[in-house]
Amino acid sequence: MAPEESAEAARLLPSFERRFLAARTLRSFPWKSLEEKLRDSSGPELLLNILRKTVKHPLCVKHPPSLKYARCFLSELIRKPSGDSVTLSESTAIVSHGTTGLVTWDAALYLAEWAIENPAAFAHRIVLELGSGAGLTGLAICKTCCPSTYIFSDCHTCVLEQLRGNILLNGLSLEPDTTDPARHPGHNTYNSESPRVMVAHLDWDVVTAPELAAFQPDVIIAADVLYCPETVLSLIRVLQRLSACLKKQQAPEAYIAFTIRNPETCQLFTSELGQAGIPWEAVPHHNQKLFPYEEHSDMKILKLML
Structure with a gap:
């Protein structure tokens, strides 16, 4: 200077x-x-x-x-x-309408920062987000990382309603709700300014392998979804189904971000990954902090090889 x-x-x-x-x-x-x-x-x-x-x-x-x-x-x-920003509508309560998905949690901010610093992981690829919540991570990726398609997903009606509103609030076009993206063939978005964006109702406990296969994701992400043993086991089952049904294509990468609140829950996740035969590695901490969150939070991102 x-x-x-x-x-x-x-x-x-x-x-x-x-x-x-x-x-x-x-x-x-x-x-x-x-x-x-x-x-x-x-x-x-x-x-x-x-x-x-x-x-x-x-x-x-x-x-x-x-x-x-x-x-x-x-x-x-x-x-x-x-030249851009992300605007969110959120609940002021941690738990609202029986769900924690109406607010943005720290691991979602942490994963968004990592994505902004590593856009090549998402550029020109189909991204499926599990448990999108308010949508901050996905909106940041859509605006800065140039994915070809981004599929937000959640299972709670109120979360999905808020999620659709946040997507439209940020100027993105939203395709019809679907659990089968193949029904809505998209245009080639590699040279488009905005990705193809969809919202899917996805219940981890009942979603079938054919429904998951229809998404054809190249990258799978999730943030702050390891909050109890039940959700850990449900997530593992979804990852197993994705791994099994996508064997014919190049194996997708998965990035799971979480705050370590209970070490036993995190240990359960890595142990269950081992039993499911899903290799993983810890992603190094990134350098930039763009969002405000608890300074002393212990957050990690695991990269899974499905």
């Missing part, structure tokens, strides 16, 4: 710092000046410095602002270099 650019960026940083620490309205931030600097200077370095002066500021680490405020700020900040 040239000396004059560095001096101008240095003047910009205190303005962001003061406004963020005072929790000023987002429209009061000097976004226009930031956009000008991002066109003339080293964008990643400037954005990193802004993060250090705002969400990573020692005062904010010790006394965090509201999660809603931090997420709205980061959404606006991320949009400046990329």
